[in-house]
Amino acid sequence: MDNRPVRAGPTPEPSELPDERRSARKRRAILDAATDVFLRNGYPGASMDEIAALARVSKQTAYKHFSDKRSLFSEIVSSAVDEAGDPVHDEIVELENSCDVEADLHHLARQLLRRVMRPRILQLRRLVISEAGRFPELGRTFYEQGPGRTMAALAEVFERLAVRGALRLDDSVLAAAHFNWLVMSIPLNQAMLLGEDQPATPAQLDRYADAGVRAFLGAYGQAKRRSAPTASAGQGG
């Protein structure tokens, strides 16, 4: 017994910041373990014992850092949402100066879809949806930091692209939402309902992204290129 792998000897591991004192390390460990367990088992199915065990921490310590199961849950969802929804924003705003909007939209769509379809994010979405009743503020946070954020940035840049004549629209927010869901809905809804037993391959995701962008450009692009906006996305799954 007690054959734990000596989490940190007298010399702290290089990956741990030197100013991260023991208490902070424990807190991190608890957060990580809680994220894991909550994402895997949901809120009611997760037990504090399991979280403490996975974090290699006594339950007492867990309750010293987080007063409640509720507040621990809120914390891990908030931070998971934060760390999940950052770096696409820049790529969207850069689209304003694109000289090949079609190509850049395709690239952006692929990036967005790959991001949303990462297993961690899918689990997080499932978790937030299932607990939206008990934790309404987490649903709001997820929406605002996730699709809301993306669509707001898209709307802004679509507005300018429309002024430039690169897109035809009179409601940029609506167009942004249509873009977003044309790209994401098919694989996202399949993943939500069919589980991740047969996860979509990156190639399939790229095809869905491309097909969504083609449809979007058919609806909101300049009036050229009037071939049918599809080219077989494989309709996998």
Next chain:
Amino acid sequence: MDNRPVRAGPTPEPSELPDERRSARKRRAILDAATDVFLRNGYPGASMDEIAALARVSKQTAYKHFSDKRSLFSEIVSSAVDEAGDPVHDEIVELENSCDVEADLHHLARQLLRRVMRPRILQLRRLVISEAGRFPELGRTFYEQGPGRTMAALAEVFERLAVRGALRLDDSVLAAAHFNWLVMSIPLNQAMLLGEDQPATPAQLDRYADAGVRAFLGAYGQAKRRSAPTASAGQGG
């Protein structure tokens, strides 16, 4: 106490079929109560005691009709899915002979969206999503009876409309999926994540449906009518 509203006196209520014997009535009551409790609290959060109490039935009786909590859950989800996904199919296939495809697509989209956005169905979707891990077959059932069914019917009729020249497409399954999600995604995802605190009004839903159809026709319609495919859906809360 015991001021219950006398579920059925010696003379059975007219709403109850006369040939519905006591056992069948009890079974119905259990199913109804279970549906209620499961939809409200989720699978782990629902207790058999609460279900039995709500059904005004002893726990023993509940276990006589359904061997397990699991099987009771499966039953109620299956039958809820069945009763939810029926009567749109006909309207879709009739679309084949439409002489005003645009108007009929708008009408169909409104019907579909109103159906999907009913609170019961939204709760059911949430429940299935959150339990897709524990009950993969229920996720499959929901998908096949719900969006899968709709999209399959749409694909079939879109195929024929394309032959007739009323639509331009070369992948009817993809086009059907795009139609479906253009119409549904915005309010559906809002409802999933933001809860039903501010449920979308029927008028808002109609606007979302119309906007989705306009975008769809911009992408897949005949090459006429090249004004911007939007007309303000209100982008409600």
Next chain:
DNA sequence: TCAGAACTAGACCGTATAGTACCGTAGAAG
């Protein structure tokens, strides 16, 4: 009228949970 089936009420079992109390120990600061 009467036997048997179906029901009720509630005790009961084993287990699991959230959260707390106790106490001995390890690590950092002086």
Next chain:
DNA sequence: CTTCTACGGTACTATACGGTCTAGTTCTGA
């Protein structure tokens, strides 16, 4: 080396759950 704080381990409380069992009651069908 001492001291103080945080931690580990674990037993504990109180509660809740799924599921079973018993004993008494009500309904159904002939």
